[in-house]
Amino acid sequence: MDWKPHAATLAAKIAHPGSDWWAPVRETPRHLLVERWFTPGPHGWTAVDGPSNEKVWAAAAYSDTTLVTRIGPVHADHAETGQPVTGHPTSSSTLPSLVVTMLRHGRLTPGVRLLDLATGSGYSATLTCQRLGDDLVTTLDVDPYLTQAAAERLDRIGWHPVVVTADAGDDDLPGTFDRIVSMVSMPRIPATWLTALTPGGRLVTTIAGTGLIVTADKTEDGGATGRVEWDRGSFMATRAGDDYPPALNEVFAKAVGQDGEEVTLSSFPVLDVMQAWEVYSMLSLTTPGIEHRTGTDDDGNRLTWMLHTDGSWARACTRPGEHTATVHQSGPRRLYDDLENIRCQWLERGELPVYGARVTITPDGETTLSRDGWSVTL
Structure with missing residues (x-):
């Protein structure tokens, strides 16, 4: 494949000549890092084999798109082509523009030692090796197959960072670092990250269940301070096992088929919460653990469901041409x-206080966001 024109097009889309990341994106053969991936369909996810169709392979690998590479415990590399796989995405090669955004927030100046969390396909490790040199880059993932495959593919294209298999949420990190940039979302900042950061070191991550990018610099007391950036970003949440907990299908069945204990009329139409980043992030911080689903029925009614592990559920419906919603709710x-x-x-305010919030992290990882009199501790 003549991949360089494709990489140049991608670089022009997500960076600009002279920027720190323009040359690394141009010089990275992403297709060699993602040879197979999954696409969604009506009966599940189907594996696509890149080398069998170079045109499709190039279009996917050099688009600014997330390529899902693992469903539940099944890697795309091991899936049978054409045979649907059901489950949740558990690993991917993240859209390059978000990878570059996270790395830009990391302020990766020459000479800093970087820990790249969530190796995935190895794309972020490749970009950072070009900026810093592979002797200053360590990349880590919880999945032993991913670290092995990424190490082999990185080796084939000439890069040799330290590749580690570990759980970034629970395990001690493998060394000390000037920068920690996470390509996986965390429910809070682990104390082990702060221990592994050098004085004045910087961490960058997203908060699980939100669209919030947090940057923070280590303080003298062993904690860190920073802010929620105005950029938006979301990754898969960290996991310790092969898969995430099962979806709340039993709760969903109740939300679909039952009347609520309480039925009200909302003055607002149905909202696709996960597309309203501020609202979604604020709700996730104040009421964590909600699973959102949306749909449209045969009559054109817009529907949304909110489900919780404690058994609570809500269903809202907006009919065509109306600007209100009928809401059913049950549970604690x-x-x-x-x-x-x-x-x-x-x-009322024209905004919510989540973006731009101050971030304070104690040495044991307790993370507090605050702005304009509002605060929440993760």
Whole structure:
């Protein structure tokens, strides 16, 4: 494959000549890092084999798109072509523009030692090796197959960072680093990250269940301070095992087939919460653990469901041409009420305090976001 024109097109889209990341994107053969991936379909996810169709391979590898490489415990490298696989995505090669955004926030100046968390395909490790030199890059993933495959592919294209298999959420990190940049979302900042950061070192991560990118610099007391950036970003959440917990299908069945214990009329139409980044992030921080689903029925009614592990659920419906929603709720908490309160704040103030919030992290990892009198501790 003549991949360089494709890489140049991608670089022009997500960077600009003279920027720190323009040359690394141009010089990275992403297709050699992602030879197979999954695409969604009506009956599950189907593996695509890149080398069998170079045109499709080039179009996918050099688009600014996330390529899913693992469903549940099944790697695309091991899946049978044409045979659907069901489950949740558990690994991917993240869209390059978000990778570059995270690395840019890391302020990777020459000579710094970097820990790249969540190796995945090895794309972020490749970019950083070009910026820093592979002797200053360590990349880590919880999945032993991913680290092995990434190490082999990195070797084939001439890069040899330290590649480690470990759980970034629970295990001690393999050394000390001036920068930690995470390509996986965390529920809070592990204390082990702060221990592994050098004085004045910088960490960059996203918060699980939100669209928030957090940057923080280590302070003299062993903690860190920083802020929630105005950029938006979201990754898969960290996991310790082969898969994430099962979806809340039993709760969803109740939300679909039952009337609620409480039925009300909302003055707002149905909202696709996960596309409203501020609202989604604020709701996830104040009421963590909600699973969102949306749909449209045969009559054109817009539907949304909110499900929680404690058995709470909410269902809202907006009919065509209407600007209100009929809301059913059941369980120990009223999930839709929490959403409505946030939407009211959003409309009254024109914004929510999550983006731009100050971040304070104690040495044991307790993470607090605060802005304009609002605060939440993770």
